[in-house]
Amino acid sequence: MENTVVKPTEHARLIEENDLGGRNLTGKAHLTITGVALLWSLYQLWIASPFPFWFDFLILNDTVQRSIHLAFALALVFLTFPAAARSRRDQIPITDIVLSLVAVGTCFYTVVNYESVVLRSGGSRTQLEFFVAFAGLGLLLEATRRALGLPMVIIGVVFIAYAFLGPYMPEIISHRGLSLNRFTEHMWLSTEGIFGLPLGVSSGFIFLYVLFGSLLDKAGAGNYFIQLSFGLLGHLRGGPAKAAVISSALTGMISGSAIANVVTTGTFTIPLMKRVGFSPEKAGAIEVSSSINGQIMPPIMGAAAFLMAEFVGISYFEVITHAFIPAFISYFGLYCIVHIEALKGRMSVLERAVTYSGTQRLMRSILTIILLSSLAFGLYLLFEAIGAAFGDNALIVTVLILAALYLGLIFASRRYPEIEVDDPDAPLLTVPAPLPIFLAGLFYILPIGVLVWCLMIERFSPALSVSWAILSIFVLLLTQKPLIALAHKRPVDAALWREGAQDLISGLIAGARNMTGVAVAMAAAGIIVGVVSATGLGLLMTEIIQTLSGGSFFLMMLLTAGMCVVLGMGLPTTANYIVVAAIMAHPFVTLAAEQGIEVPPIAVHLFVFYFGLLSGTTPPVAIDAFAGAAVARSDPLRTSLIAFVYGLRTAILPFIFVLNPALLLIGIQSAWQFAMVIGSSLIAMVIFAAGTQGYFFTRSRLWESVTLVVIAILLLRPATLLDAVQPPFESEPAQVLLQLADGLKGEADVRMIAEGENLSGTIVSKTIMLTLTGDGGQSAEDVLYESAGLGVEPEGDTLLVTDLSFDGSAQKAGLDYDWEILTLERSVDRINPNWLFLPLLTIVAMIIALQRTRASRRIENV
Structure with a gap:
């Protein structure tokens, strides 16, 4: 079995x-x-x-x-x-x-x-x-x-x-x-409910990208990515599992369905994982985890990126820019987990069809990277020069160059065997060489290159970008079979052209059918969006979460994460994002602001998106894990539980990038800071994988595993430890606000703690952030009211709020009449949190030394 x-x-x-x-x-x-x-x-x-x-x-x-x-x-x-x-x-x-x-x-x-x-x-x-x-x-x-x-x-x-x-x-x-009349109009006869934003994004963007993925897969690109990943990584320990991680990342970019990703790549990778020693449950869980993560990998992200752009009000390019680093780190973490599982199981290694020495492999890898980077940079300079030289005719020249490149890649592929779909039941003794696979299907990358170029270089709209990419796939589908036959000196007959046309029509049909469930989900999600907008539920959820969390921001994040997982159970990727974002995103931002924590909206939307995805592996409705179990012929519950444990590396990332937006490339000031963020994150993922798997250089003791997990989290946000030792703010009397505002010249940011009754009559405390501006000749009262819409009077050691201008920044921040400003908080100078990397990594080095000593003793005893 x-x-x-x-x-x-x-x-x-x-x-x-x-x-x-x-x-x-x-x-x-x-x-x-x-x-x-x-x-x-x-x-x-x-x-x-x-x-x-x-x-x-x-x-x-x-x-x-x-x-x-x-x-x-x-x-x-x-x-x-x-x-x-x-x-x-x-x-x-x-x-x-x-x-x-x-x-x-x-x-x-x-x-x-x-x-x-x-x-x-x-x-x-x-x-x-x-x-x-x-x-x-x-x-x-x-x-x-x-x-x-x-x-x-x-x-x-x-x-x-x-x-x-x-x-x-x-x-x-x-x-x-809502009255019957209001409900009818709002939900069905306007663009506020069912025919609102989700369905608009479905019609305007998502359909085209799902169609793009279907056409590209019909052309053979999905199989190409799987074969290439296996050729690159199959020879490593646990290689088929590592190939599953990479191939799912690649196919996830062109697939709108986690389940389709699971069964498409899993049909090939799961049998190979089982063959080298992975249990059916672990093989299924690895495939499920990597396939689900395909939904967070730019540029398509399971179509949720387009919705984020609309909800947050930023460009699609900005969304995928912010989302790339967390997705890469998550995949790297899963790769580390797979490697540790292979070490723990002492799994066999498959032989390569062509073997090279370590130095040869390193040199070939370096030369390949240099060649591809040079080629990409050269093409960029070429197309920029064409735009400058040919003006309005640049498009025609660019199309001609792409056509020549396509023909060149097709005819260059004749030197290598054609890529065929492998039979997962066929015996596999060696791993194919990756270079012939890469060159034999390099032309498959052209449509993706067109899409990425239009999105990131030309900055076209998402719809226009994918339209050009789809047009390039049309050409690919119609011509690849006759041209490949011509390149291999086989006869070219009308049947090959008919096959190309049939593939194109099949791709169009498959794209629409793949889109059916997504479109219905978007429309159904419009019910939630419409009710939230018509009833003001988003504002009410702020009160509910605030009451349940007791004012604790960390507990609020836990509650939000839990709600996202529960609400997302049984829903497809894009639908669960809409549901949780419509209900949870606004309260999250509001409550963070009340705690004095400035959270970028894109971080909040990625937070709810990530935890909505985790529902795919969370029993009892783990639909993605159950699909993986069906392919692996494993126990569904055990498969989902193992996949959930593997997914913990993804679960910690949203907490980190909410508190440390640098992971989203927000607030990066220099190349050194960027390198620190990336480097520390990758090291943290290695350590986190070792901690959660109970194995580093040998089997870990409990205290070692716990220490490694804690250190991994601290490496992702070192300020967490520093905040406990050296608080970032110190309190000052409330009356300092009047001294600061009196005669203020220029701009000053003020952080204060205020207390008062909320709408339900409960006394709550909030952290308020205000920006004051003055010209140097104004009184404190004028500066406060003109720049923040705030009027106050001293009352003992506090300030009493006596006046608020409508829609002023003080009112927006959450202040109300008769609230009291208790204290001001001033930032303090403290050491750079990055210095904490040294003691943390020293502890890791000590654990490594202990484990290596134990491992060597065990070998000597054997």
Whole structure:
């Protein structure tokens, strides 16, 4: 049983059931579904292109685009996802056809009656509109149940009930409640609810990137990354597991589904991991952990990056810039865990097809890095020169150069064997040489290069960037088979061109079908977003978390993390991000500010995103881990528990980058500081892996493991230890505020501790940060009121808040009438926290020395 694996046909069935519905249809039913899916892809490409404006045809506004987008998704769900597990899979019941048509009709109501719906915004709605809204909402929830399961439906129903039952809720979460008219308009007939931001991002960005990934995989890039990773790392101890980590990072960049990543790469890597000595549970857990982390790896990040850009209000380029270092560190940590597991198990090493000495391998690696870096830099300079020299004609010249490069790489690949999909059951005695694999499929990297270039160099919009990348894949799919045949001097016939066209059409269909569950999830998440915006739940959650945490910022982070894991259970990557971000992100920032901690919004959104992802390995609804267990033929619960332990290295990162935004490349002042951040983080991950796995140079004792974990956390944020020894602030009397403001010239940042009643009547304490400005000739009262909207009067040793201007910075910071300013806090000069690296690393060196001594004694005794 241990050596049985999931066959390619069975892994395709797993993807079919989890992501595509699982119906096995033929004849007209199959043609209908493929036709709808193909039409959806063509529609999305049309609205993303400039063609509507060139031909003045089908120029659609955002509301209409989103309505048609959801109509396609609902139609495909009812046609492809059975109503129940026992339903027949070889036919579409009449009821599902009717439900599909009704669902499309509810979406098209706004399309057909757009002007009347918009013109009567805020007015009374008709009986027909009530029916359309509630029928559409009910069908959306049913589609969500079929595509995503019950968790998302339960969350949606709870939020709908909360919208109507607000007056009957406990005081801390009560609200006035929504009328039927308001609910209908807000949730279905406007862009505030179901057709709001999540569905807009789904229609505008996510579909195109999912389509990009499907087309690239159809071209063969996914298999290329797997083979290349194995060729590079398969010869190392535990090499197949290390290859799984790297290949999942690469395929995760082009996959919108963690489950698809698990079963695609896992079909190849899990049997190899088991063959070299990993247990089925550990093999499945390693694949699950690396596949889930593919969702945090830029540039695609499971499509959540586009939502973050919209929620936070920054560019897509900034999102992936901030997200790269934590993702890289997380993958490095998993690589270290895999290496330690291989050492603990004394696993065998596979031989390489071509062997080199250590010096030869080092020189080849250095030369390869230099060559690729030089090539990339040379191409950058070339395209910049083309832009300067040819002006408006630069695009034509660039396309010609890319075409020549593509042809050159195709014909250069003829010197190497063609890349084929390996049979996981076939015996494997040697690891193939990586260089022939790399050169044989180097042309697969061109579309990714086009995407990265457009995003990061040209700074095009995400939609325009991926449109160019998709166009390059079109060319690749249509021409690669005939050109490869020509390069290998094989006859080129019409069948090869037909195969290319069929691959293109199959990719378009697969992209739409892969998108079905995602689009439905986005629409269902719009229920949560709409209810939060209509009821003010985000502000209420601030009070709830503050009450539960008792004012402790660290406890608040733990509560937020726990809520993210619970809310994310059973949801796909992008949906769980929307749910937790809509509910938790604003309270997090607000409460951090009240503690006097300035947390960048992008750090908060990455925090909730990371913990939403962890739900994929958290029992009892660990859907990603269960998929990995199915491939590995292992116990699902044990697999999910091991994957959860492996995921702890990812769980500590959000806490660190919230408190130390330098990990997100925020506030980096110099190359030296950047090197310190990266270097200390990588060392910390090695130590953390050793601590959590109970093995460094030999099996660790308990005190050694605990010490290593603590040191790893301190290396990620050394100021934690320094704060305990030397507090960063010292208190001053509240009246110093008046002295500071009196005659202030220029700008001064003030940090103060204030106390007063919150909305529920509880006495709370907050840390307030204000920026005061003055011209040197103003009184303290004028400076405070003009720069912060604050009026105070002395009262004993404190200052009493007597006046607040509406929407002033003092009111925004959380001050209220009759609050008291207790003390001021002033920053103190203290040593650089980075000096603490020396004693921490000295302790690590001592543990290493102890372990090496024990290991050598054990060898002598043997």
